[in-house]
Amino acid sequence: MKAIMVMFDSLNKKYLSVYGNSWVKTPNFDRLAKKTVMFENFYAGSLPCIPARRELHTGRYNFLHRSWGPIEPYDDSMPEILKKNNVYTHLVSDHMHYWEDGGATYHNRYSTWEISRGQEGDHWKGNVEDPNIPDSICKSKLNDLWRQDWVNRQYLDKEEKQPQAVTFKHGLEFIEKNRKQDNWFLQIETFDPHEPFFTQKKYKDLYPHEYNGKHHDWPDYSKVNEDEETVQHVKCEYAALVSMCDNYLGKVLDIMDRYDMWEDTMLIVNTDHGYLLGEHEWWGKNIQPFYNEIVNLPFFIWDPRLKLKNEKRDALVQTIDIAPTLLEFFNVKIPRDMEGKSLRDTILNNKKIREGALFGMAGGHVNVTDGRYVYMRGPVSTDNTPHYEYTLMPTHMNQLFGVNEFAGMELSEPFSFSKSCRLMKIHSFNYINPYWYGTMLFDLQKDPNQNNPYRDYEIEKSLIKVMAYLMKSNDAPIEQYKRIGISQDGIMDTEEIEKIEIEKSDNEKVELGNNITFEKGTEKAFLFILSYIPKQKRTQMIDLFKMMLIEMNITLVTKKHIKEFVEKTLPSPMNMMLLNFMKQILEI
Structure with a gap:
């Protein structure tokens, strides 16, 4: 038996025609739905990117114990378990977070792996001279990623050079070479349609629209502040990239048709999470509440043992169910610490496997x-x-934990899943x-x-x-x-x-005395600032604020005064972060 998983990143299912979209062109997803069982209530668990991949490996939630971080020494890794049970596992991916500190233990769990470079500011091509970056709407918070992305784009001038195209090329080469062999699992994973929504003209031409503004294919994770014309432009840029994803999905379906691989090959098509494109007045997927556009995901599966296709299931299932489903398919024992369940019976007869689904971010x-x-x-x-963070691998997304973060660290008692290991317990x-x-x-x-x-x-x-x-x-x-x-x-x-x-x-009350009162909504903003200050320093911060108001002879505190206080009092990196959050969350 063989299995192929095609995994996308940040795929909003409402942009697929098979899930009811009327304007995005995704004919191969329609074709996929006719060949598989399609799920309506498939939910993410731990978010965003790397926590979702840890679930993919371990079959269990991790967001209550840990933020973004590597596979831990005590984790059960589905690809590694398959490898140890004589199932060859191969990863092809352009997802650059695998090559950063916070994801660097995932790809080595596979028998072999192959990478494609150049996505989203991937530190790839060296260029000392600043590139020719267009005047854009959103680049203020992207820093070196923005610069590096424009360095990389110089080398991605043709479709066949784009990371997604290279990734699928590698995946199809693996299938061609190994299709006659047995017992293998291939994971074809592209970072697309994650932002930036960079693709070629032929896909953009599918979505003609009027737009005369600045360059804009990389929205900030923020509230929508753009006008309707700009919002529609960004949606079209995303749709163009979704259509590119659809095109390369079609190549996998073509090769399965060509060699009649439907007889012995499981096919899974999924994503890690969705993405907000103006819904709920937000861009992105990680600082706002997790609405269904982010967590209710597209999911398709073909099981050659069951031969069921062109059917839908509404049972509640999750990312944690993928690992046990693959292990069961290859007749490999499912570890006791996996919370997910094999989807075999749910595919067969819509069997209910859970009363509820938990999801979130640390x-x-x-x-x-x-x-x-x-x-x-x-x-x-x-x-x-x-x-707290519970870990034996103290790394963030792209850096190690700072030495100061270990102040006050304790060792926790083992958790039920940590194989008797005590873990670092870090604020x-x-x-x-x-x-x-x-x-x-x-x-x-x-x-x-x-x-x-x-x-x-x-x-x-x-x-x-x-x-x-x-x-x-x-x-x-x-x-x-x-x-x-x-x-x-x-x-x-x-x-x-x-x-x-x-x-x-x-x-939600702050006493300032001296007949000083807050304008409506402003007290909440000040409390928001205090929530990011260590408890032992909050009284000092309130006193500093009082002094500023008294010196300025202020009796009615406005949002402007809160902003001035943050700018004058807090160190630059922190005040920039808080001012941005105040703008996005409190709309100040």
């Missing part, structure tokens, strides 16, 4: 869905504590703080586009129980329950839930 909302409701549970403290700095979005509930049946969050303590009571059960099954750290204000058994009455909300409102 330090963010803890989210749960039962298929009808989505419940986003935010922290109860303005500073989003307590929260986590959260660059996001979901407190400011609040706790939200959505009824997907009545509000499928999640436009109307509401509160219903009876429904929340039920979903908290599901959430706590899934957290306990994941052996979540005890402090995570405290952070979001739920009991460890998940049994809470409506009065308890309501009381927590009242206490949260009481915490």
Whole structure:
């Protein structure tokens, strides 16, 4: 038996015709749906990119214990397990995060691997002289990535040179060479359609539109501030890249048709997460609440044993189910620490394998869905504590942990999945703080586009129980329950839930004295700033703010005063970050 997985990055399923899109051209995804079983309720678990790949390997959630980071020594890695059981595994990818500090242990779990360079500011081609960068709308926060991307684009002037094209070329070469062999797994993984939405003219020409603005194919992760013409332009740039992805998917379908590989080869087509393109007034996928455009994913699977195609399934499934599905397909024992389930019976008869699906990002909302409701549970403290990193591999996305981050580090007792290993327990700095979005509930049946969050303590009571059960099954750290204000058994009455909300409102107050008051909405902005200041220094910061106001003879605090205080008081890197977050989250 053989298996091929074609994996995209940041693929919003609402941009696929087979999921109901009427204007994006994706004929090969339509063709794929006719050859596979298509899932309607496939959810991400841990986000974003590398946490999702850790789930792909381990079949378990990781966002409650760890942010972005490598495979850990105690992790069960699906490709490595297959390799040890005489299934040859091969990775072809242009996903440059694999070659950075925070992802550098993943590709070596495969028997062999092959890379394609040049995506999103990949540190690839050396160029001391600054490249000719066009005047663009969004480049202020991209720094060296922006510069390097424009260096790389000089070498990607033809489609066949683009990383996606090279990646699929390598994958098709592997299939050609090994199609007559047995027991192998091939992962063809492209970074597209992740931003920047860089592709060739023939794909852009599929989406003619009027646009006379600055260069714009790389939106910031931010609120949408552009005009409608610009927003539509960015959507067309993304659609063009999705159509390129569709084209290369078609080449995999072609080769499977040519050699009749449907008889003995499993095919999985998936993505790590979606992407917001103006929905909910946001770009991106990692500082806002995780709406369904980000977490409800396209997923297709062909199992040659079952021969089922052109069918849909609505059972609730997740990324954590991919690893056990592949292990079961190759008749390899599934490790006990994998939380996911094989999808064989769900493919066969829509078998229900879970009551709820947990999803989120380290330090963010803890989210749960039962298929009808989505419940986003935010922290109860303005500073989003307590929260720790648990790791034996202390690296961030593209750098090691700083020495200062180990101050106060402890060794935790082993978790149920850590193979008796004690882990570093390190205070986590959260660059996001979901407190400011609040706790939200959505009824997907009545509000499928999640436009109307509401509160219903009876429904929340039920979903908290599901959430706590899934957290306990994941052996979540005890402090995570405290952070979001739920009991460890998940049994809470409506009065308890309501009381927590009242206490949260009481915490959103700052006493400045001297008859100084806050303009409406401004007190929240000041609390937002304090939430990023160490607790032992917050009284000092409040006193400094008071002094500034008294010196300026201010009695009514406005958002302008908050901004001035941040600029004058906090060190440059921090004030830049906070000012940006205030703009995006609090719209200041």
